Amino acid sequence: MEINQSNERITEEQRAAARSYFQGEYRVPHPPLKRAAYSDRTAYVMASMAHLAYDRFELGGAARELFETKLNSGGFTLVDPIFHSPETDTQAFLAKNDEYAVLAFRGTEVTKVKDVLTDAKALKASIIEGRVHKGFLIAYNSVKRDIVEKGIPQVLGLPIYITGHSLGGALATVATNDLEETVVNKTVLRDQIAACYTFGSPRVGNQEFNKEFRSAIYRVVNTTDIVTVVPLLSMGYTHIGDVRFLGRGERDIWNGIPILSRLGFFLAAAFRFFGPWVSDHGIVVYREKLAKIAKSRSTKLLFKDARSGGN
Numbered sequence: 001m002e003i004n005q006s007n008e009r010i011t012e013e014q015r016a017a018a019r020s021y022f023q024g025e026y027r028v029p030h031p032p033l034k035r036a037a038y039s040d041r042t043a044y045v046m047a048s049m050a051h052l053a054y055d056r057f058e059l060g061g062a063a064r065e066l067f068e069t070k071l072n073s074g075g076f077t078l079v080d081p082i083f084h085s086p087e088t089d090t091q092a093f094l095a096k097n098d099e100y101a102v103l104a105f106r107g108t109e110v111t112k113v114k115d116v117l118t119d120a121k122a123l124k125a126s127i128i129e130g131r132v133h134k135g136f137l138i139a140y141n142s143v144k145r146d147i148v149e150k151g152i153p154q155v156l157g158l159p160i161y162i163t164g165h166s167l168g169g170a171l172a173t174v175a176t177n178d179l180e181e182t183v184v185n186k187t188v189l190r191d192q193i194a195a196c197y198t199f200g201s202p203r204v205g206n207q208e209f210n211k212e213f214r215s216a217i218y219r220v221v222n223t224t225d226i227v228t229v230v231p232l233l234s235m236g237y238t239h240i241g242d243v244r245f246l247g248r249g250e251r252d253i254w255n256g257i258p259i260l261s262r263l264g265f266f267l268a269a270a271f272r273f274f275g276p277w278v279s280d281h282g283i284v285v286y287r288e289k290l291a292k293i294a295k296s297r298s299t300k301l302l303f304k305d306a307r308s309g310g311n
Contacts, residue, residue, distance in 0.1 A: 010062050018066045022048065022074030026287075028294045033099055033159060036195055036216045038242065040253075042161070043220060044294040046102070046197035047287040048074070049095070050165040053106040054283070058084040058091055071095050076102070079154050085142035090171070092143055092164075094151040100194060101155035103147065103175065107168030107200075107283075131212075132174060132205035133231070136167070140174045147175070152184050159194035165283040166227055169201025169219075173240055176215050190214060196241070199286045200225045203237035210240045217241025222289065225280045246289050253293055 020026075026048070031041035057067040057078075068078050079094040079101070091106040152160075162179070164172035176196040179189045195216040219241040221228045231237040246253055279285060 008062060010066060014066060015069065018069035019073050021052075021070035026291050028291060033194075038216075038218050038244065040290065040294040040297050042195070043197055043218065043244070044287070044290040045074070046104075046161060046163040047165075047199055047220070047283065047290045049102045049104040049161075050107070050163050050168060050197075050199055051283045051287050053091065053093065053104040053164065053168055057082055057093060079151055081146065081150055083143040083146050083151065085139075088139045088142040090139045090142050092147065092168075092171070094147070094155065096155050096158060100159040100161060103151070103160060103162045103172075105162075105164035105168035105171040105175065107164055107166030107171075131209040132177075133170065133203075133237075136170045136174050136204055139167075140171050140178065144175075144178065148179075148182055148184060152179075152182075152189065156185060156187050156192070158192070160189070160192050161194050162196045163198065164201070165199040165286065166201065166281065169198030170204045172196055172198055173201065173204045173217065176217065177209065177212055180212075180214055198241070199283060200227050200281050202227050203231050203239050205238070205240065206236045207238055210238055213240060219243045220246065220286060220290070222246040222280045222286055227281055246286070 028041050028044050031039050031045055052067065052070055055067040055070070056063045071078055075097045076095040077097070079096055083092040083094075084090070092104060094101060094103050096102070160179075162172045162176050164170070173196060176193060179193060182189045193215045195218060197218045197220065199220045200222060201219060217240050219239060221243060223246060228239075244253055
């Protein structure tokens with residue numbers, strides 16, 4: 001549903017949809033917080049936050065109200081201020097509940113084949129300077145000060161998850177690397193970062209950059225998502241983190257990318273005029289698949305606990 005991006009009156013349909021964002025078919029048992037390992041439920045919540053990052057909350061008015069209503073439906077509150085740089089067109093937000101906080105970056109939501117291929121071509125041509133993609137670093141630095149000085153002090157003591165989709169995933173990776181070395185009010189943030197979850201992220205830096213990470217990085221890739229294969233390895237870029245691969249089936253998920261499956265998906269995509277490349281990159285697809293996986297596996301765990309007396 002298209003969000004109301006003006007100060008016009010919010011319709012009851014829009015308000016109801018916002019209130020149900022984390023409810024109904026998208027209601028998933030609370031994610032585990034006592035372990036840093038990958039979690040299906042946490043991945044779903046992070047994909048939802050990455051999706052919410054595309055709401056035009058920076059416009060204020062009705063757009064901001066609906067955005068906050070969606071957050072509230074999952075038990076989250078927005079931490080003021082939002083982070084927005086008109087110069088680099090970079091946006092992010094910080095939200096929290098009683099148990100953890102989430103820093104989410106907006107990416108580039110492409111919906112047409114031409115846009116996807118143009119975006120991929122631009123990334124493919126990006127020459128690495130130093131250890132990290134220069135454009136990603138500039139974009140992150142444009143909002144870094146507000147994040148560190150105005151946002152993070154309000155969530156000290158809470159585990160912080162960092163997330164984003166597409167280019168937002170790249171920014172989340174850069175932010176994780178930077179915040180690991182940041183001290184706020186005598187608190188070393190490295191000890192507070194729970195994990196970074198990215199969805200459909202391009203490669204961000206080189207091997208030197210990769211070696212610097214101490215936090216858990218989980219990189220979720222959906223079948224033939226073309227953005228995840230650029231910039232090229234031959235240009236010095238490498239992916240960072242532990243990958244989870246979503247297959248064509250609603251509940252197909254693997255640790256690592258099956259080579260034969262990936263080759264087959266790309267061949268199929270080519271013969272279907274690249275159509276799947278577009279839909280496979282959308283954050284909505286990631287969120288829907290992860291919701292089904294999380295609900296399916298959580299249900300199995302609940303039944304197992306019931307049969308074993310809760311042990």
